[in-house]
Amino acid sequence: MIDVRHADLAGRSVFITGGGSGIGAALTEAFISQGSRVAFVQRSDANAFCDSVEQRHGVRPLFLPCDITDRSALQAAISAAAEAHGPVGVLINNAANDQRHRTEELDEAGWNASMAVNLTAYFFAIQAVVGPMRAAGGGSIINFSSISYIMGNAGYPAYVTANAGITGMTRALAREFGPDRIRVNALAPGWVLTERQRRLWASPEDLEAHLAKQCLKEHLSQEDICGGALFLASNASRMMTGQVLVIDGGVVVTG
Template identity: 65%
Template sequence: MTTYATFHDLKDASVFITGGGSGIGAALTDGFLGQGAKVAFVGRSDASGFVAEMAAKHGAAPLFIPCNITDTAALQSAIGQAAEAHGPITVLVNNAANDKRHSALDVDQEFWDWSTSINLDAYFFACQAVIPGMKAAGGGAIVNFSSISYMMGNAGYIAYTTSNAGITGMTRSLAREFGPDNIRLNALAPGWVLTDKQKELWADPASLAAHLDKQCLKEHLVEQDVVDATLFLASNTSRMMTGQTLAVDGGVVTVAA
């Protein structure tokens, strides 16, 4: 049986995850529940089946709040609901994103605004909503998901990579501003994680082989690799780590640099 690290300080922590009902987000919800945390998450699709599955597995159900994260008022209201149910949020994981492919010359203002509203704006406004509660609670941890795609200078989704770069800059500035309040912010930049969506849309044998050739470690990433890193950044194990970008990519960025 495979066992994973236990981060004892995450037990009973109030955790909020965006996009926590599918893909990597679902794995994150599962991972935090496994640590004994109280988890709330938002998503656009119905997650009642997933909630029931998690309740059966862990003996505690996550709180699912339907929400379109591009609606800032709805997102911040959902964060308020979660804090009411579980106590002040002390761990925020900004995970939800959309990496829809597009050509730079085809992008219009409407598409640009739509993409950045998901991939950057929602991250900031979620941070803004949880910080007062974290200050009152004596501290907290925020993990903002970025991606190695911008570090590699990838083409084919300029609005997404621009947002990824913005996330790391935002993370560093907020870490500086709220460090005196014992609030830590770090960015997590995964490589190509083989979720069901990735397998369905882009993970053909040739692309997988080409990407694996770029990695120092010759295994494809799975959701658990990202969950483990997130739990570390959320816990007091990383108590003196803030304003950083942690790449979990099998060594792609090292090779690309």
Template identity: 60%
Template sequence: MKLTAHFTDIRGQSVFITGGGSGIGAALTEGFVAEGAKVAFVQRSDATDLCDRLEATYENRPIFLPCDVTDVEALSAAMEETKRRHGAITILINNAASDNRHGLADYSVEDWNASLNINLRPHFFTCQKAAPDMRAAGGGSIINFSSISYMMGNGDYPAYVAAKSAITGLTRGLARELGPDNIRVNALMPGWVLTERQRRLWVTGEALQAHIDRQCLKQEIMPEDMVEPTLFLASSASRMMTGQALVVDAGVVVTG
């Protein structure tokens, strides 16, 4: 990964990433590894190959902890293991999500709860777990991945859109609560990032072209495009930014 900017204060910090083994998360893991951070991440699917590649490339192997983020106890245990091996987590990135499509009429209570258990609940409980150690360390940075989906009023996945809206509210509330402890909490709002999953399930030539036509910047947004904005929010370069929602969408939201 070729970075155009470097954030030297990230080197050596303990970083925890949810969903860090695929898609945007894998790019984030690589970006923080490249900057010399001590990275641990959780992922349901096996991510050993990613760890092998990053170790060979950067001589800095991340810790892969198999975990389903809907299991709060397992998620807490993974964070505790990260602390044991890397020291107290000072950078937390809540990235894991599932944007499965669904309608209104055929969605059950169980479906609703399952969606929020992936897309919202982990953000709260990872923050709850990390905050005491960040406080003891003199501060920290939390980046919650939201989405422009609710800002655009997107259809076809209302539970996901609701969760992403709630993440922004959670971010602002926690920024107020944790600010006195020098813990910054910001949201990152991606546009349509063309991960392998997106291409496999939802990208068509017509839909993609229509979306790019709405962007100010007429290029595809790649997972790697989320890395440096996240590094910026994690670093002291953004030390007086908290409670913010940083949009990285090639200019869709501002133009409609």
């Protein structure tokens, strides 16, 4: 658990997509531990997760079942979160689907489905929060990308394309909403070994090959991403916008 305290996050209304599993679950718990009022959406049932968070922290996150590709349902969930916790001050677009696929095998429906969950939903979640954020005097939007597009990874071209689009959208909206004191940043994790990643793709050979690319020779867990998200959400990063924060153990380096 993150042991750094961000006093300004206490009482903040935080909305997370995909906040009941994987990286999203770690984010939900990290913000709860800061005293934030957290609401999250996802398609699968997250009540057991909410029970466990309540047992550990004495506070229950607000779970709103939702398919984020349904724009009306997503924006209605954001409205419900604002009604319960106050206007959303921190939006975290985290939900994504990195299903592997080959270019020759992907039809138009598959392409559109990937864009819907990995890019389009981000835009419409942002659209729903910027008005209330502007009225409140500002806010923080964090769009989860990944290092997949920086590396030019093969094996999931629609997902990689969407992640590149997330960066472009982040920079464009940072410029658009900066005068309203709304900060828009992206967070790009490396290979985080969630339960899903371990179950589907983390073969011993691939794990060894990826670790060889990292400067830090330890695999990433979902908790390793939380500190960066808390930083981007808090006043500690108050003059940071339009940026991509990479947390990957040193796979992608610049110089």
